[in-house]
Amino acid sequence: MTAFGKLIRTTAFRLTLAYLFIFALFAASLLGYFAWNTRRLINDQITTTVDGEMDELSELFARRGLRGIVFAIENRALRPGANLYLITTPAGQSIAGNVASLEPGVMASSGWSETAYRRLDDPDSSGHRALVRVSQLSSGxxxxxGHDLEERRRLFGIVANAAQWSVLIVVVLGLGGGIFVARRVLRRIDAMTGTTQRIMSGDLSGRLPVGRSGDELDRLAENLNAMLERIEALMMGLKEVSDNIAHDLKTPLTRLRNRAEDALATAGNEAEYRAALERTIEESDGLIRTFNALLMIARAESGQARDNMAEFDAADVAQGIHELYEPLAEDSGLTLAVSTDHAPMHGNRELISQALANLVENAIKYGQPPLLPQPANGGAAEGRDLREILIEARRDGDRVLLSVTDHGPGIPEADRKHAVERFVRLEASRTLPGSGLGLSLASAVATLHGGELRLGDAAPGLRATLALPAGTGEGLAIQTSNVPQKTA
Incomplete structure (x- = not known):
């Protein structure tokens, strides 16, 4: 396709042609209306003048008779630029006036008419037209x-000529402006197309050019760039997940196979076979939990869980998680406490429960306080019980904060951004069981709901907070909290 062919097929050029047609039609209509009003104004002036003279001469005929009106007509006909005058007998013979000829039938009927004429004093006036009024006097x-219409014809010609040139100028300037706009838009679209072709060829780092005008194309490019950044991040995440799955799941799968092979080789009775099977089942459950966590993260990041969102109270979720994990915390030598206020929100209750459960599990697993000298009163330091894990649910402005605070070693500030990635396990936690997906799921759930996961310092310890948009509280669902899966 030629460059001109691409140009005339652009939306900008077609829109320019459409606006050009509408504007030309509007301009022609405006000039036509002006010409029509000019014609009407001239006709009104003529009729007013002729009506005045007709009344005056009719009154003169009534007072002074035929001789008086003939004398007046002959005097008026001699004036420069005089109107048309003609008085005839009942038989139609001319008595006085400056009209040599008229179209047939004009004098036969009274009233207004437009006719061609020829003046007695101007033989070259043949073909001129006039607006005349015929009135019947007494005795037949x-x-x-009448009045000549040459002035009206000249003025109409001037308007018509101006209209032609105006429409021509509008068309030329409109086409020129359309080509300029279309070329400018086409250059930007071609630049965007080139970038998208590079992206489709595999270069996900390409971004659409953004100008400084801030127009709709710039806004579109900014939004598309944001989408491309999100796609690039998801693709990088997918690659990292694939690599991490291949690396992190290879060890448990190998261990699973080795145990089964060892059982076949060494087990000598039913009890040993049963013990080997139980260890195999336990290892399989860990793998299933890991895959379930990956599926839940994918579900959250893809937005599929938005279909199951409803109004509920985050305080009920916190209370349910407290009841579920309190025995586990006690078995680990920790105290699980809860503090809640009314905090209505709109979201997927199951996923938010799972995310909060992951934060509690991490606190129980990794939040053991350091071995410090404990006071004799039972372990309080600076007014706080370092073995306490606190679950909180409260509303803060337009946000609902679900937080879990422990007093363990915490996460260094430099590692907090890295800690929410899939399969990431920091050095301090590598000796403990887990898959490194708990914080990843919590972060994905927060992003799904338009919120964020905040990792802060509890001095000592870690405060993990789900900051989510608050709801209105209307139609609050009354239901029990879903039992979450243990993923990390």
Whole structure:
């Protein structure tokens, strides 16, 4: 396709042609309306003048008779630029006036008409037209008074000529402006197309050019760039997940196979076979939990869980998680406490429960306080019980905060951004069981709901907070909290 062919097929050029047609039609209509009003104004002036003379001459005929009106008509006909005058007998013979000829039938009927004429004093006036009025006098005499329409014709010609040139100028300037706009838009679209072709060829780092005008194309490019950044991040995440799955799941799968092979080789009775099977089942459950966590993260990041969102109270979720994990915390030598206020929100209750459960599990697993000298009163330091894990649910402005605070070693600030990635396990936690997906799921759930996962310092320890948009509380669902899966 040629460059001109691409140009005339652009939306900008077609829109320019459409606006050009509408504007030309509007301009022509405006000039036509102006010409029509000019014509009407001239006709009104003529009729007013002729009506005045007709009344005056009719009154003169009534007072002074035929001789008086003939004398007045002959005097008026001699004036420069005089109107048309003609008085005839009942038989139609001319008595006085400056009209040599008229179209047939003009004098036969009274009233207004437009006719061609020829003046007695101007033989070259043949073909001119005039607006005339015929009135019947007493005794059958007829009087004609008219005015030449040459002035109206010239003025209409001037307007028509101006209209032609105006429409021509509008068309030329409109086409020129359309070509300019279309070329400018086409250059930007071609630049965007080139970038998208590079992206489709595999270069996900490409971004659409953004100008400084801030127009709709710039806004579109900014939004598409944001989408491309999100796609690039997801693709990188997918690659990292694939690599991590291949690396992190290879060890448990190998261990699973080795145990089964060892059982076949060494087990000598039913009890040993049963013990080997139980260890195999336990290892399989860990793998299933890991895959379930990956599926839940994918579900959250893809937005599929938005279909199951409803109004509920985050305080109920916190209370349910407290009841579920309190025995586990006690078995680990920790105290699980809860503090809640009314905090209505709109979201997927199951996923938010799972995310909060992951934060509690991490706190129980990794939040053991350091071995410090404990006071004799039972372990309080600076007014706080370092073995306590606190679950909180409260509303803060337009946000609902679900937080879990422990007093363990915490996460260094430099590692907090890295800690929410899939399969990431920091050095301090590598000796403990887990898959490194708990914080990843919590972060994905927070992003799904338009919120974020915040990792802060509890001095000592870690405060993990789900900051989510608050709801209205209307139609609050009354239901029990779903039992979450243990993923990390």
């Amino acid at each position: 005499f007829r009087l004609l008074i």
